[in-house]
Amino acid sequence: MVRKVQTVALTGGGVVRGAIRLLPISVFVVPFGIAFGIAATEGGLGPHQVTAMSVLVFSAMAQFAALEFLQEPVAFVSLGLVVLALSGRLVIMGASLSPWVNRLPIRKRFLTLVLLSDANFADTQTLLQRGESDLGPLFGGGLVLWIFWIGSTAIGAYGGDMLGDTEALGFGVVMLCFFAATATGMVRSTPTFLTPVIVAIGVSVMTQPYLPVGWNILFAAMLGGLTAAIRHAE
């Protein structure tokens, strides 16, 4: 059972706490950032352009996918649709955070969500389950992820040639372990989550060959949510 709290805040202490919590995770963003910086400069973008993209977009999956489109003539509509598919899960994350976020004043809602991404969302879920009432950790975690993403992209873009193959280090596994462990922890604390999780895993795996990348995750998450709502009605 997710504990409900009466008042929701966004404090500086919470921001710092979230930043410290996600510092060890952010280190594993670095190889991806460097790999993106190298790939994007090889694709014809200037180092400044690559770094600016990481500052403004801050989405590893969307940025990697966009590289396919960044040649003249640019297929802007296809680019937009691919980015939408890959960032669509952020809509679901924002909606699921809404019971907390929407109790803040409008400007603070913006601040809380502007750096929303997979890792700080997952970490915040662990905290909210424990009865957390401060959304500072969501923003703080996003801030440290954002800084590491920009920094590592810049390293790859400006000095990529000297670094060699960073993907061989296999850090992608660690991020996956973090998400898997977070979901496991949530089910451990709230056993009723088990059925929605099984539905979501099954749907995402089965629809993967038929739906474009990203949409299968959206579809699976919605069916997982519906399962939870239906089970509650029973």
Add this chain to the structure above:
Amino acid sequence: MLSEGSYLIAVAAMALVVLVSRLSGAFVMAWVTPTPRVEKFLEGMAVSVIAALVASSLVTADTKTFVATGCAVIVAIFLRNVIFAMIAGMLTAAAFPHII
């Protein structure tokens, strides 16, 4: 090569789509009455989106990644600690080529 103009339009479009995705979920939910059933739906989606992300990545993953993630899940079940689970997954991935 990409012209400066095309770059600016492309990055602006990408930034806008991602920003709207980040903000719109909570924004839209402000108009939905939070009944207990809606809350269950949102809670179910929160855990499902993380699980689906992992499952979807594992479909195309190699054996090493699969085994390492499995170890992380087992450690998370028994020790209830995300950091320990990550370390277990990382060690498994590092040791894997030497075992097989």
